[in-house]
Amino acid sequence: MVAVSRPRVICVDDEPHVVxxxxxxxxxxxxxxxxxxxxxxxxxxxxxxxAAVVISDMRMPGMNGSEFLARARAAHPETTRVLLTGYAEIxxxxxxxxxxxxxxxxxxxxxxxxxxRTVEAAAELHRVTVSERELLESTVQGSxxxxxxxxxxxxxxxxxxxxxxxxxxxxxxxxxxxxxxxxLEVAALLSQLSSLALPHETVEKLYYGAPLSSAERAxxxxxxxxxxxxxxxxxxxxxxxxxxxxxxxHRPVGAEIDPEEQKIRxxxxxxxxxxxxxxLEAQGMSSTGIAAALKAAAxxxxxxxxxxxxxxxxxxxxxxxxxxxxxSGLEPGMVLAADVKTTTGALFAARGYEVTASFLERAGNFRxxxxxxxxxxxAPK
Numbered sequence: 561m562v563a564v565s566r567p568r569v570i571c572v573d574d575e576p577h578v579v580x581x582x583x584x585x586x587x588x589x590x591x592x593x594x595x596x597x598x599x600x601x602x603x604x605x606x607x608x609x610x611a612a613v614v615i616s617d618m619r620m621p622g623m624n625g626s627e628f629l630a631r632a633r634a635a636h637p638e639t640t641r642v643l644l645t646g647y648a649e650i651x652x653x654x655x656x657x658x659x660x661x662x663x664x665x666x667x668x669x670x671x672x673x674x675x676x677r678t679v680e681a682a683a684e685l686h687r688v689t690v691s692e693r694e695l696l697e698s699t700v701q702g703s704x705x706x707x708x709x710x711x712x713x714x715x716x717x718x719x720x721x722x723x724x725x726x727x728x729x730x731x732x733x734x735x736x737x738x739x740x741x742x743x744l745e746v747a748a749l750l751s752q753l754s755s756l757a758l759p760h761e762t763v764e765k766l767y768y769g770a771p772l773s774s775a776e777r778a779x780x781x782x783x784x785x786x787x788x789x790x791x792x793x794x795x796x797x798x799x800x801x802x803x804x805x806x807x808x809x810h811r812p813v814g815a816e817i818d819p820e821e822q823k824i825r826x827x828x829x830x831x832x833x834x835x836x837x838x839x840l841e842a843q844g845m846s847s848t849g850i851a852a853a854l855k856a857a858a859x860x861x862x863x864x865x866x867x868x869x870x871x872x873x874x875x876x877x878x879x880x881x882x883x884x885x886x887x888s889g890l891e892p893g894m895v896l897a898a899d900v901k902t903t904t905g906a907l908f909a910a911r912g913y914e915v916t917a918s919f920l921e922r923a924g925n926f927r928x929x930x931x932x933x934x935x936x937x938x939a940p941k
Contacts, residue, residue, distance in 0.1 A: 566591050567612035567683040572601035572628065573644070574620045582615060585672045586679060598623035605632055611639050612686040613679055618645040618653065626656045633661055634819050638689050640682035644668055696796055697742045704746050709918075711756070712909075717767040718755035720899075720910020721838055725751050727912065728834035728872060735868035744827045747803040751831055753790065754783035764907070769843040803827040829861050833869045838912075847873050877938055884934035887923060890915050898936040903929065 568591040571582040579594040586592050593608060595601040598620055605611060614632055618625040629641045643665040645653040653665040663682050666675065712719040726748035733740040740748075755763045762776045772780065784804070791801040802824045833854065840850045851873050858866055882897045892915055900909040908931060909919065915937075923931065 567686070568593065568608055568610065569679060569683070570595065570601060570604055570608065570611050570614045570639075571616075572596075572598060572604075572614065572620075572625075573617040575617070578617065578644075582675070585675055589676070590679065590683070597621075598625075598628035601628060602631060602635070605636050605639065609636055609639075611636070613640045613642060613682040615642045615644060615679070618643055618649045626652060626661060629656065630661045638686060638693065640686045640689075642666065642678060642682055644670065700746060700794075700796065701742055704749050707753075708749050711752070712913075713922075715752075715755060715760070715763060716907045716910050717760075717763050718752040720912055721767065721835075721842075722749050722752040723910075723914075724838050724912035725831065725834045728837060729830045731872045731875075732830055732834065732865070732868045735871050736864060740827075740830070741823075743797075743799045743823075744803065744830065746797070747800045747827060747831060748834070750787065750791070750800065751804060751835065754785075754787045757783050757786040767842060767910075769839065799824060799827075803831060806832065826862075826865070829865050833861060833865065837869065837873060841876075842911075847876055881938055882936050884936055886933050887931055887935060890920060890923070890935065890937070892917055892920070895938040896935065897938050900935055901932050902926075903932055 566589065569586055570593045571579045571586075572595045573579045573582075574596055576596055579596065583592045583594060590613075593604055593611070595604045598616070599622070601614065601616065605614065614629070616625040616628050616632075620628070623631075625643050625645070629643060632639065632641060641662045643653050643656055643662045645665050646668055650665075650667070653662070656662045657665065663685060664678055666678060708719065708722065711722070726745060729740055729744060729748045733744075755766070758766075758779055762772065762779060764770075765772055765776070766780065787804055788801060791797050791804070799820065806828050836854065836857070837850055840853055845853070851870050854861075854866065854869055854873065861869070877897075885894075894915045896909055896911050896913045896915070898911050899907055902908055908923075908926075913919070
C-alpha cells in the first residue's frame with residue numbers, strides 16, 4: 561500500500577508555548593513545523609514550498625502577522641493563510657481578510673475543535689488550488705505541445721527555432737539555479753508562432769539571416785500581432801502573452817516591481833537572449849563572436865542573466881561532438897546537429913530537434929533515398 565503524505569502546516573508565533581500548543585493539537589493529522597519569528601517563518605516556507613497551511617500570530621516583534629502573511633502570499637500564493645489574533649485586533653484581522661492576505665482568522669484563545677475545523681478547511685482549499693493549477697498546466701502544455709507538433713510538420717524552420725529557444729531557456733535557467741516555470745516553457749514553444757503568418761520563403765530567410773525585401777520586413781514587423789491576437793483568446797495565458805510581447809527591461813534605480821512583473825521581465829530577457837543566441841548560431845557565427853554580440857547588448861539584460869547566457873554559449877557542443885549516421889541509424893534521444901533536408905532541398909527537420917519515436921515513424925514514411933544522408937547528430941545526453 562502506498563503511504564499518503566499528510567498535509568504540512570507551519571505555525572509562526574514569537575511565544576514558544578503558543579506554537580507548542582498548536583503543534584500539540586495538530587500533529588495527529590498533519591506534519592507540523594514551528595517558527596518563533598516572522599523571518600524564520602519565511603525561511604521555513606522557502607524550504608517547504610509545498611506547505612498546505614501557514615498559521616501566524618498577529619502581534620510579533622519586527623513584522624506583525626498581517627505583514628508576514630502578505631509576504632508569504634507573494635512568495636507562496638498557494639499556501640493557505642490563517643491569522644491568530646486577540647479581540648483588540650479584530651479590525652486589523654478583518655482588513656487582512658478583505659485585502660486577500662488571509663483565508664480566515666482565529667481569536668485567541670482558540671478552542672481545539674475550532675482550530676482543527678479551520679485547518680482542515682484551509683488544507684482542503686490548498687488541495688483544490690494545487691489540483692486546479694496542475695490540471696490547467698497539463699491541459700495548456702498538452703495543447704501547446706500539440707500545436708508545436710503541428711508546426712514541426714507545417715513549418716519545420718519555425719518549429720526548430722522554437723524548440724531550440726526552449727532548450728536554451730532551460731539551460732540558462734539551470735545556470736541561474738532555477739527551473740523555468742510552465743509559463744516560460746510555453747512562451748518559448750510559442751515564440752515562433754507569429755511565423756505562421758509569414759510565407760515559407762520569408763521564414764527561411766529569417767532562419768538563415770538572409771536579407772529581406774522592404775515588403776518582407778513590413779510583414780515581419782506586423783507578425784507579432786498575430787501571436788498576441790491568438791493568445792488573447794486563451795484564458796490563463798496572460799503572463800505568457802506579456803513575456804512574448806517583450807516588456808521594458810529596465811526600471812528606475814530603486815524602483816520595486818511585484819513578483820509577477822518580475823517573472824514577466826525575467827522571462828522576456830531569457831527569451832530575447834536565447835533567440836539572439838540561436839539566430840547568430842544559425843548564421844554560422846562562432847561562440848566567441850556570439851559572446852561578443854551578447855556583451856554588446858548588455859544593456860538589455862540583468863547582469864546575472866547575461867552571465868548565464870555567456871556560460872551557456874561557452875558550453876555549446878563543438879564540432880568534435882558531432883557524428884554522422886544514416887537515417888536508419890537514428891535513435892530516440894539523438895539531437896540533430898544540422899538541418900535535415902529532402903533531396904529536393906525542402907527542410908524536413910531543423911537542427912536542434914530531439915529525435916522521437918513519432919519523428920522516426922514520419923521519416924520512415926518517406927520514399928527511400930528522398931532524404932539527404934548522412935545526418936549529423938549529437939549523441940543522446
